[in-house]
Amino acid sequence: MKQTRINTNQIKLFLYLFLLVFVNTNTMGCNITAITDSYTLESINIHEKSPDLFVDEKEKKALGTLHDKQLNNKDIIPEILVNEAGVYMDEGLMLTEKGKIAKLNKFYALAERMVRYKVRFSHDAKAVFRSSEGDFTVFLDLPEKQISIGTNPMTIRKIESLSGDKDYLIEIEHIYQQSSVRLIDLEMKDTVEVSVINDGQGGCGAGALQKGFGVGMQWDHYCFGLNSGTSMLIKQISVFSLKDHVKLLIYGDSITQPEGYFPTADFPQAWTQLIISRLGGNAMSSGRGGGTIHTLLEYIKNELPFIHTKYVMVTIGTNGGNTAENLTELVAYIKSQGAIPILNNIPCNESGTQIENNKLIEKIRQEQAINGCLFDIATSLSNDEIKVDQSLMYWEDYSGSYGWQIYHHPNEKGGKKMFERTLIDIPEIYN
Numbered sequence: 001m002k003q004t005r006i007n008t009n010q011i012k013l014f015l016y017l018f019l020l021v022f023v024n025t026n027t028m029g030c031n032i033t034a035i036t037d038s039y040t041l042e043s044i045n046i047h048e049k050s051p052d053l054f055v056d057e058k059e060k061k062a063l064g065t066l067h068d069k070q071l072n073n074k075d076i077i078p079e080i081l082v083n084e085a086g087v088y089m090d091e092g093l094m095l096t097e098k099g100k101i102a103k104l105n106k107f108y109a110l111a112e113r114m115v116r117y118k119v120r121f122s123h124d125a126k127a128v129f130r131s132s133e134g135d136f137t138v139f140l141d142l143p144e145k146q147i148s149i150g151t152n153p154m155t156i157r158k159i160e161s162l163s164g165d166k167d168y169l170i171e172i173e174h175i176y177q178q179s180s181v182r183l184i185d186l187e188m189k190d191t192v193e194v195s196v197i198n199d200g201q202g203g204c205g206a207g208a209l210q211k212g213f214g215v216g217m218q219w220d221h222y223c224f225g226l227n228s229g230t231s232m233l234i235k236q237i238s239v240f241s242l243k244d245h246v247k248l249l250i251y252g253d254s255i256t257q258p259e260g261y262f263p264t265a266d267f268p269q270a271w272t273q274l275i276i277s278r279l280g281g282n283a284m285s286s287g288r289g290g291g292t293i294h295t296l297l298e299y300i301k302n303e304l305p306f307i308h309t310k311y312v313m314v315t316i317g318t319n320g321g322n323t324a325e326n327l328t329e330l331v332a333y334i335k336s337q338g339a340i341p342i343l344n345n346i347p348c349n350e351s352g353t354q355i356e357n358n359k360l361i362e363k364i365r366q367e368q369a370i371n372g373c374l375f376d377i378a379t380s381l382s383n384d385e386i387k388v389d390q391s392l393m394y395w396e397d398y399s400g401s402y403g404w405q406i407y408h409h410p411n412e413k414g415g416k417k418m419f420e421r422t423l424i425d426i427p428e429i430y431n
Contacts, residue, residue: 064241064307066113067106071234079105080237085225092120092235101225102234103132107299108220109288110241111259114173115222118236123164125229129172132223136216138172138181142229147181147194151215157194159183167235174218175242176259176285177267200261202411207395209263217260217289220299241284245308248283248429249339250275251296252315254409255347256287261394261409269412274419278430292321297330304337311429313342315375317357318349318408327364342426343372347379347418348388350407355386371426378421379414392417 069077073088085100086093095102104115121127121142130137130150137150145162149155162183169184180195198216202209222239226232250256250272258270267273272285286303288295293316304312312334316322327343334341343365345358354376365372376385379392392414393407410418422429 062244063114064244065238066108066110066241066302066306067104067237067239069238070236081105086231089233092118092233095224095226095232095234096230098226098228101128101130101223103224104222104237104239106221106239106302107295108222108239108302109257109291109299110284110286110303111174111176111257112242112284114171114240114242116172116236116238116240117170117224117234118167119170120167120233120235121164122230122232125164125232126227127224127229127232128227129170129222129224131216131218132221133219135214136179136218138170139227140170140183147183147192149179149181149194149196149215151196151213155194155196157192159192161185161188161190172218172222173242176273177215177262177264179215179218197264198259199264200259200267202261202263202266203394203396205397205400205405207397207405209394212263217257219288241303241307243284243307246283247279247309248275248311248313249304249307249309250283250285250287250313250315251300252285252287253291253295253319254287254289255318256285256315257289258287258409258415260289262412266412269415271410271415271418271422274415275422275429278419290319291316292319293317293326293330294321297326297333300330300333304334304339309339311342312337312339313344313373313426313429315344315346315373317346317361318353320353322357322360324360324364327361328368331364331368331370341368341370342429343368343370345372345374345376345385347375347410347414348385350388350390350405352386358385371428373418373422373425375418375421378417379410389414 071077071092072090076088081103083100083102085097085102086095123142125142127140128137139148142162142164145159147157147159167186169186171182173180177198178195180193182191182193184191196215198214199212201212254260256272258272259267262270276283296316331341331343343361345361346354348354358376377383379389381387381389388407390407392410394409394411395405396408397405399405
């Protein structure tokens with residue numbers, strides 16, 4: 001059996017990814033509108049909405065439906081992992097077990113998406129809705145009559161009309177750095193909304209540009225459960241893309257998810273946002289920090305088939321995992337969905353792992369007769385494709401704990417260089 005050698009750069013990369021998840025979850029930031037004290041939101045939006053329609057026809061046309069299932073005991077949904085949290089009834093999934101978490105076992109990373117639950121609570125219910133990674137959590141507390149988002153400090157909205165034994169819609173929306181929670185009372189026909197904005201640190205340690213305040217990226221799977229009280233009844237779960245048709249979808253890892261670490265003031269200069277802006281909003285990104293091509297091969301199948309797009313751009317391999325076989329599989333899958341694949345070179349990094357990766361990526365591009373963007377040229381010193389230009393990257397300093405620093409994620413200067421490179425290498429996406 002062939003042995004695999006793990007070099008120090010791979011170890012550094014693994015430790016870095018672990019720390020990135022920890023830092024993003026615990027120390028990033030948000031700008032919160034309409035705050036009256038350090039933790040309570042007092043904004044409320046009210047609008048008419050028919051209690052007889054879960055999704056009206058006009059809305060269906062505006063959204064891309066990724067998943068939409070009514071829950072009952074006649075048609076058990078296999079992708080709902082109940083995990084002993086409750087049992088199916090005629091009206092839906094009845095959750096009664098405190099502390100147990102059910103999960104929609106479908107992976108999503110799309111940066112413009114929304115999950116919607118149709119739900120009924122007991123008067124004493126305290127419910128939780130969160131990501132499977134726990135980086136984003138929403139609490140709905142009927143005894144305290146409030147919604148809260150698990151930021152630090154907590155973001156809280158009091159709702160005096162909140163009561164049990166009637167139907168609500170709970171919408172949890174993610175749009176790049178902004179996360180919103182809406183509670184729609186289908187009896188009173190009013191809506192309460194709480195919205196927060198992730199504001200990243202930029203770098204880490206001595207390289208951090210600001211303290212930041214974390215909201216979370218709502219990673220991977222949607223989860224829900226009963227913290228305390230008698231019950232919560234889930235009648236329907238739907239997941240939507242906020243756009244049904246786009247010219248371009250952008251897939252990748254944390255380099256394609258700059259909303260997780262960019263300061264909000266600089267976020268419009270991230271490379272993904274510059275592309276989306278150039279296309280007049282006719283594009284979306286779907287990046288997963290720490291992701292590999294194996295991650296991407298899993299979740300792209302839950303998104304791409306339901307969104308009409310001409311081009312699918314992929315920048316993957318910084319975290320390892322690329323092989324000729326899985327890159328070929330990815331390209332073939334994109335083509336099977338009627339889209340044109342674009343396979344980019346990964347940017348330069350301090351460990352030089354882009355060099356061999358990009359040779360492989362170029363080989364696959366030639367074999368598959370597809371195009372790609374040379375991000376390694378854009379982010380290297382003197383355009384040599386080898387040594388990273390540190391001025392184009394955030395400085396992530398772990399010298400106090402691990403004795404090293406990394407220059408891994410393009411900052412606003414690097415973002416501009418990457419965007420400008422797309423104008424040279426793949427101008428067809430703008431035509």
